[in-house]
Amino acid sequence: MLDYHLHLWPHGQRDTAPTLEQVAAYCARARAAGVHEVALTEHLFRFRQADRLFRGFWDEEPDAALRASMAEYWDEHARADLDAYVECVLAAKDGGLPVVLGLEVDYYRGRMDDVVTLLAGYPFDVLLGSVHWIGTWRFDDIDDPVSMAQWSTRDVDAAWGDYVSAVEELAATSACDVLAHPDLIKAAGHRPVAPEECWDRLVEAALRSGMAAELSSAGWRKPAGEAYPAPELLSRFVSSGVPLTTASDAHRLSDVAHSAAELHRMLDDLGVGSLRAFRARQGFEVAVAAPVLGT
Ligand SMILES: [Zn+2]
Ligand SMILES: [Zn+2]
Numbered sequence: 152m153l154d155y156h157l158h159l160w161p162h163g164q165r166d167t168a169p170t171l172e173q174v175a176a177y178c179a180r181a182r183a184a185g186v187h188e189v190a191l192t193e194h195l196f197r198f199r200q201a202d203r204l205f206r207g208f209w210d211e212e213p214d215a216a217l218r219a220s221m222a223e224y225w226d227e228h229a230r231a232d233l234d235a236y237v238e239c240v241l242a243a244k245d246g247g248l249p250v251v252l253g254l255e256v257d258y259y260r261g262r263m264d265d266v267v268t269l270l271a272g273y274p275f276d277v278l279l280g281s282v283h284w285i286g287t288w289r290f291d292d293i294d295d296p297v298s299m300a301q302w303s304t305r306d307v308d309a310a311w312g313d314y315v316s317a318v319e320e321l322a323a324t325s326a327c328d329v330l331a332h333p334d335l336i337k338a339a340g341h342r343p344v345a346p347e348e349c350w351d352r353l354v355e356a357a358l359r360s361g362m363a364a365e366l367s368s369a370g371w372r373k374p375a376g377e378a379y380p381a382p383e384l385l386s387r388f389v390s391s392g393v394p395l396t397t398a399s400d401a402h403r404l405s406d407v408a409h410s411a412a413e414l415h416r417m418l419d420d421l422g423v424g425s426l427r428a429f430r431a432r433q434g435f436e437v438a439v440a441a442p443v444l445g446t
Contacts (some may be wrong), residue, residue, distance in 0.1 A: 171243055
């Protein structure tokens with residue numbers, strides 16, 4: 152098993168430098184849960200380097216409350232140093248810990264060339280591609296009343312359609328390797344009556360781009376109450392031959408490898424025997440249950 156989606160800092164926690172001890176503790180907890188390799192995948196928007204590129208992307212948002220909410224969220228997050236993060240994870244990797252260097256990259260419409268240019272100078276093993284907001288609406292931010300109030304003013308089917316369109320656009324940029332939490336739009340518990348068309352479009356986006364899809368336990372910790380992707384969407388990914396990673400999306404040590412055994416069971420039930428691991432942005436297959444040797 153892999154845990155290819157890990158954060159070092161909870162949302163709202165500021166200005167702590169990553170440490171080798173923290174990465175080692177993550178690896179130890181993962182190993183104890185049967186996870187043989189982890190990827191650190193901090194949000195790109197937590198770093199000052201992203202702040203310099205994307206600050207103000209919300210300026211065109213016509214809704215003043217959404218605009219203010221995003222500005223506040225951004226200010227709270229865009230503070231860490233990407234170079235220090237990379238150095239810490241590389242030191243852990245060089246020291247023999249079963250960790251690879253990753254990043255969770257948000258979709259910035261029309262700006263992904265800037266992301267690619269920024270990240271080209273770093274030795275990332277794997278890049279997760281994520282859609283966390285539609286325009287500036289953080290549809291999954293269940294702690295933000297402004298964001299959650301939008302669900303009562305928007306059409307659920309339209310929101311899902313807009314989300315899937317953003318995922319399709321992100322996948323088409325080829326900037327990332329793994330489609331993170333593929334049906335994140337359900338996080339707050341809102342589902343269309345007939346999600347099948349959205350599921351088919353997500354599978355098609357993965358197939359066209361060659362991206363892997365992530366099976367994540369994080370949805371069990373949200374109002375959605377089920378893994379990402381939904382069982383029906385996971386089944387579609389598998390039958391279409393889309394490679395998979397497994398993940399907890401932990402933002403703290405206690406969630407590392409969360410429900411790894413349940414994810415393993417879901418894979419077994421579908422006859423999935425291998426996952427996709429990455430080195431230097433190159434994917435390769437590893438057995439679900441087998442150790443992944445470090446480089
Ligand atoms: Zn995410
Ligand atoms: Zn995440």
